[in-house]
Amino acid sequence: MGLSGKKFRELKREVEYKLQGRTVKRDEEGNVIINMTVKNDEGFLSPFSENNSYVISEEVADFIENSTKEALPKDRYTLYIYSNCIDEEEKEVYKKAINEYYTKEYIAIKREIKRSRMAVLIMGLIGVMFLALALALDYNGFAIWTEVVDIAAWVFLWEAVYLEFFDIKKAKMKMRYYLSYLSMKIVYLNDEK
Secondary structure (H helix, E strand, O other), rough: OOOOOHHHEEEEEEHHHHHHHOOOOOOOOEEEEEEEEEOOHHHHHHOOOOOEEEOOOOOOOHHHHHHHHOOOOOOOEEEEEEEEEOOHHHHHHHHHHHHHHHHHHHHHHHHHHHHHHHHHHHHHHHHHHHHHHHHHHHHOHHHHHHHHHHHHHHHHHHHHHHHHHHHHHHHHHHHHHHHHHHHHHEEEEEOOO
16 A cells, blocks of 8 residues: 555655755865775776777766766766775776766767757658648548548657657756766775775
8 A cells, every 4th residue: 555645745754854964065176076985996897898998887887877866967076986906007097997988978879869850850851741741631621531640740740849858858968967977087095994
């Protein structure tokens, strides 16, 4: 049995109260701070790479992205990596791997937006052509076919609108996050725990 309206409101109030003090932490430059502790760096890099350019593992990327969910896409970040197992050579490799991973993500999302924009254009044109066909059919007295073609036109037009205002907007937000990750400052510190 689910929560009643009253219990739901009480639970919501309790959660909202707990969240009041929770805000993103920022450094002296105003960047959102991401704290990452690495006890064992064996899984930091993906076991697969292209052209000898390392990329971070999915787990590391998920950690970074989950750590910034409360931040805005336009925010800048500082990643503090606390570890005693990362040597000087690995520090440079890991910085490059983070950059390479988000460069690839940025390129992929940019392509996705371009493909979606092309689909919006094509579906919009098809929808308008179907509307014109519906008008021609209506003018010539084909009432039933007019309705069928009219429905098809609105399906194409709705899909074009949905892609433009929902999917592309979401992809643009991801692109802003990826740009922020690409410009992220990375600082290595000893783990004092």
